[in-house]
Amino acid sequence: MKYLIVLTITALLLAGCNHKKEDVKSCCSKEANQKSTSDLKESLPGTSVYQLEYIWEVHDGKKLLMRQLAGKPVVLTMIFTHCEYACPMMVNDLKKIEANFSEEDRKLFTFVLVSFDHLRDTPERLKEYASSQGLGENWILLHGDADQVKELSVVLNISYEMQENGSFSHSNRKLVLDSQGTIVYSQEGLQTKSEPVVVALKRLLKG
Numbered sequence: 001m002k003y004l005i006v007l008t009i010t011a012l013l014l015a016g017c018n019h020k021k022e023d024v025k026s027c028c029s030k031e032a033n034q035k036s037t038s039d040l041k042e043s044l045p046g047t048s049v050y051q052l053e054y055i056w057e058v059h060d061g062k063k064l065l066m067r068q069l070a071g072k073p074v075v076l077t078m079i080f081t082h083c084e085y086a087c088p089m090m091v092n093d094l095k096k097i098e099a100n101f102s103e104e105d106r107k108l109f110t111f112v113l114v115s116f117d118h119l120r121d122t123p124e125r126l127k128e129y130a131s132s133q134g135l136g137e138n139w140i141l142l143h144g145d146a147d148q149v150k151e152l153s154v155v156l157n158i159s160y161e162m163q164e165n166g167s168f169s170h171s172n173r174k175l176v177l178d179s180q181g182t183i184v185y186s187q188e189g190l191q192t193k194s195e196p197v198v199v200a201l202k203r204l205l206k207g
Helices: 002-015 035-041 086-098 123-132 145-154 196-203
Strands: 055-058 063-065 074-079 110-115 139-143 160-162 168-170 173-177 183-188
Touching: 035 196, 074 086, 074 145, 086 110, 086 173, 086 196, 110 145, 123 139, 183 196
Parallel strands: 074 110, 110 139
Antiparallel strands: 055 063, 055 139, 074 173, 160 168, 173 183
């Protein structure tokens, strides 16, 4: 059944059709630009990543539907906090991107880190990680269960595999999403140049 859901979501983003899951209820309707989550969903294009219906746990203890990220550009990637090599480099790449913007401009977009590790990366662990990495208020770290992590990874085309020791092998991909959750730019690899992502963000911020 979950594979059918994944295929349906992937077809949604490719074909631009609307995806419905009536059994999911919003717990956070007071956020996201003062619109109800149902209104937000209706206003989003079929290509939006925010059409996904799962509720995520945020590192600050709150709950979040993806579409509540709408309204600002987002730089999104997937990591896990016990990673000792690739993920710290990825976060460092994102910090270099952030360094190209003033404190005021950083309020206009959001960095989102989604963990592969549904077992160990609890919201509490993600909060500690955000603090140890010096991540500011414009960073959101998300924890979800195995199914929703897999579904999101398929939509984002970020592959991963859990190893016997609990670690993960995974691709390294940064994505820039516009204010409605449509992917407008992607960048593969580590220790990459910041400029292409910065240019993509500034283009979105100029409207």
